[in-house]
Amino acid sequence: MIQKFDRNDRRILKFPAVHPCEGISPAILLQSLINLSYNICGYQSKIFASQRKNAREIFRQVSILLMFFEDIQERRPNVLDSVVLSLSELHSTFQKIQFLMEDCTREDARIWILMKAHFVSNQFQDLIRAIATALDVLPLRSIHVSNEVKELVELLSKQARKVKMELDEEDENALKRVILILNQFENKFEPEPCLIKKILDYLDIRTWTDCHREIKFLDEEISMEYSKSDGREVPLLSSLVGFLNYCRAVLFEDCDFRYVDQSEVKSNLEMLSCLNLEDFRCPISFELMTDPVIIPTGQTYDRASIQKWLKSGNLSCPKTGEMLTSTELVPNTSLRNLIQQFCAEYGISLYKSRMKNRDISRTISPGSPSYAEAMKFLAEFLDRRLYWGSSYQKNKAAYEIRLLTKSNIFNRSCLIETGTILPLVKLLTSTDPSTQENVISALLKLSKDSSGKKEIIENRGLKFIVGLLKDGLKLETRQIAAATIFYLSSDNEYRKLIGEQRETIPSLLDIIKEGTTCGKKNAVVAIFGLLLDQKNRQSVLEAGTVPLLVELLVSSSDKVELKTDTLAVLATLADSIDGSIAIMQASGLPSIMKLLQSITSPAGKEYCVSILHSLCINCGVDVASVLAKDESLMSALYALLTEGTSHASKKAHLLIRILHKFCETSSSRLIRGVRHEQFVDVR
Structure with missing residues (x-):
């Protein structure tokens, strides 16, 4: 055999x-x-x-x-x-x-x-x-x-x-030429294009697509190397990626714009339905922290991220800019326990989150000096193209930035420092559909960096992003703009500015009506981000958001994540009397009662019971009377006491008490009414 x-x-x-x-x-x-x-x-x-x-x-x-x-x-x-x-x-x-x-x-x-x-x-x-x-x-x-x-x-x-x-002698010579070029980059010397071209021709790398394939392969090898204990091949692999990134953008004019991972359009918003998730994200990598530590300034970061920051020679706090008195890292045990509880309750794999964090956090600093210098040359080239290139060259430059910043923190910071955000913002007014999509996608990636957010806002990019959100020439462009709105709204100050733009909320609602499942999700979580500022809640209600969300709960029958996000928004709105009334007027109560018993997401159940509790508090007996008549609902509430998340269990307990009190009060009134009738003289 x-x-x-x-x-x-x-x-x-x-x-x-x-x-x-x-x-x-x-x-x-x-x-x-x-x-x-x-x-x-x-x-x-x-x-x-x-x-x-x-x-x-x-x-x-x-x-x-x-x-x-x-x-x-x-x-x-x-x-x-x-x-x-x-x-x-x-x-x-x-x-x-x-x-x-x-x-x-x-x-x-x-x-x-x-x-x-x-x-x-x-x-x-x-x-x-x-x-x-x-x-x-x-x-x-x-x-x-x-x-x-x-x-x-x-x-x-x-x-x-x-x-x-x-x-072979020819192989030996080609190998020496590559090493020479990597050394030139490391020594801050930009290689001659003719020398690079000889190597690429020898290896039969003749198109943009050929070069892109090589980069993807090397990136995968780097990920595998980081999973090993030594990772000794990382510097060489990183140097080659930097070299080929430079080649792809600088040497190849013809570009294949189809090489966009469709998962990128989803903008990695899978977990944005949770109210306290932002507190669990590392300010450096913007990913879920798995090992939070406190530095001397009092700020908390994920250990892997801050260690990379410090090892790259930075001695300041990434968030505040203060110089560090020491590099001691104190474990934030209480926050780590909260995150572990959060992951357990919501069915999130902490191991997968840790692996994802490792993949992104490894890019905080360049993998080699050669990579760093190649990226700086490339950033300057792209910046020049965005300003002075032809329409095609500007579009290609935006596309290259889109690819470079997809999952690389160092690339983001390098491009931001070079000043690429201003010309990108100016390109948002382009009338070319492809350019619009590539520019807003690039800005989406750059908006994940705190400095990127600041640059976008200070260069008046918000107005143009909202413009694309409303009138983008492609649906995909509008959906990516919605994701960008979410990342910008993660900052308290910018959240208020976004809410003050009159077209923001109506445009997000249009995407909920017309978008793909991914686009609807982007728009819903963007609204959720805006609701974290109390002043935006009334604007969201006045725009007619609640009836649309209630309809979305019914129409997205098999989209559990989208339902969960929608319920998160409704739960936030239901906290106020106006929000609860809007949900009742939109006939949302039956749908939410049904979802409590049918939705499989633990977070979804939590939001359902939270909404029902708020409706009882804000709308009184009209809601309680409907809930009390549904025996199957009571069974679902009792199940949550033992099987639900800690927050769901607490809300279920409070709701059961309200319903028991309502039933007792109703019975007392009925008994008093019967006794009164017995002594009425009917002659």
């Missing part, structure tokens, strides 16, 4: 060959070897950006052995155990050869294979020696094959022992 390895899980330049099982049928082993040989020879038609000479030698040897295997199969002789042993060793070696061929011909790893050229050459040498060793113990005389094939195999065995798989 031949075991198989899942090739999708294999990391590049790892060769997890599976040895054939003991007692394997010679016929099966032979057929598997033939299949492997054909697979290896099939790589001859593919492009080898490097290692061409070594690959040719491998193909020659495998082709000869393929003839040998097929000759054995045709003659069908009795195969001795010693022959099976040798063929098993060849089988394991051929698997490794196939893995190596696969890696050397990858379309997205050409520069990495070049940088690992010496290691790859050593692998070729080891595999050739493994073939020689297997052939040394092969009892060739006992195998019935033609004399011609036997002579070829004997000659191959001798050559395999002597052949030297060395690095």
Whole structure:
């Protein structure tokens, strides 16, 4: 039996060959070897950006052995155990050869294979020696094959022992050129484009798309390296990413604007329905803190984020700018316990959150000096393009910023410091749909940085963002603008300014009416962010938000996250008498009662019971009488006492007390009414 390895899980330049099982049928082993040989020879038609000479030698040897295997199969002789042993060793070696061929011909790893050229050459040498060793113990005389094939195999065995798989001179020169360019970046010297072009042409990286693929591969490798204890490859990988980011933006004019991850449009708002979530976010990474610590200024940060900040040479508080008297980090135990409780109650994986935080927090500082300087050159180039480029060049520059800032904190800060926000804000008035989308997407990423928010507001970007929210030429553009509004509203001061823009709330409501599920969610959480300022609540009510949200609860039947976010907004509005009345007038009570019993989200149940409690408090017996008549509702409330979140349990307890008191009061009134009738003289 031949075991198989899942090739999708294999990391590049790892060769997890599976040895054939003991007692394997010679016929099966032979057929598997033939299949492997054909697979290896099939790589001859593919492009080898490097290692061409070594690959040719491998193909020659495998082709000869393929003839040998097929000759054995045709003659069908009795195969001795010693022959099976040798063929098993060849089988394991051929698997490794196939893995190596696969890696050397990858379309997205050409520069990495070049940088690992010496290691790859050593692998070729080891595999050739493994073939020689297997052939040394092969009892060739006992195998019935033609004399011609036997002579070829004997000659191959001798050559395999002597052949030297060395690095091709052209590969060596290309490798030296890449190292030279990385050193130039590190020394703050911008390389000559002609030198860069020679390397890219040698590796057959000829288009923007080719370059982008290489960057994506290297980013994935960096993530894998950070999951290891040493991460020793990170500086080199980061340097290459910086180099290729520069190449993609500066050297390739033609751009494929389709390379946008659709998850980006969702703007990572999955957890924004929770009222206290903002208190749990790290001010540096804007991600959920998993290990909060306090620094001497009294501010709290996630440990991984602040450590990266300090290691990069910063000795000030990122939030206040105060100089630190010491770098001591004091665990914020109470906040950590709250976060752990929060994650447990809402079914959030703390492990996944920690991994996500690690991925984003690793980008607070550049992975290497070469990356940092390449990014600075690139930021200046993009800034110039945004000011002085053609319409196409400005659009491409915005798109490059969109890609660079997607999940990299250092890139965001570098582009903000260079001054790219002002020209981006000016481009918001563009009449080109593609430019509008790319510019607002870039500003969305930059708005996650506290300095980015400030720059957007101070450069009068809010007015233009609200304009796109209302009149963007593409629905996607308007939806991304809604997400940007949310991030801007995370600041107390800006929240008030956003609410004062007359078009903000009506435009968000239009997206709730017309948008995709993702767009509706963006608009709902943006409204939720605005409601954190009490002054915005009346404006939200007057805009007719409540009837639309109640309708959304019914229409989004299978969208649990969207329902939960909608309930969060309604729960906030229900705190006031006007909000409760609006919910009652919109006939929201039956829908919320039904959702309490049907929604699967723990947060959704919490918001439902919170709304019902507020309605009872603010609207009195009209609500209590309806709730008291529903026996199934009472069962759901009692279930929340033991199964709900701590907040839901508390609200359920209060609501049950209100309903019991209402029932007791109603019974007393009824009894008094009956007694009174008994003594009335009816004559």
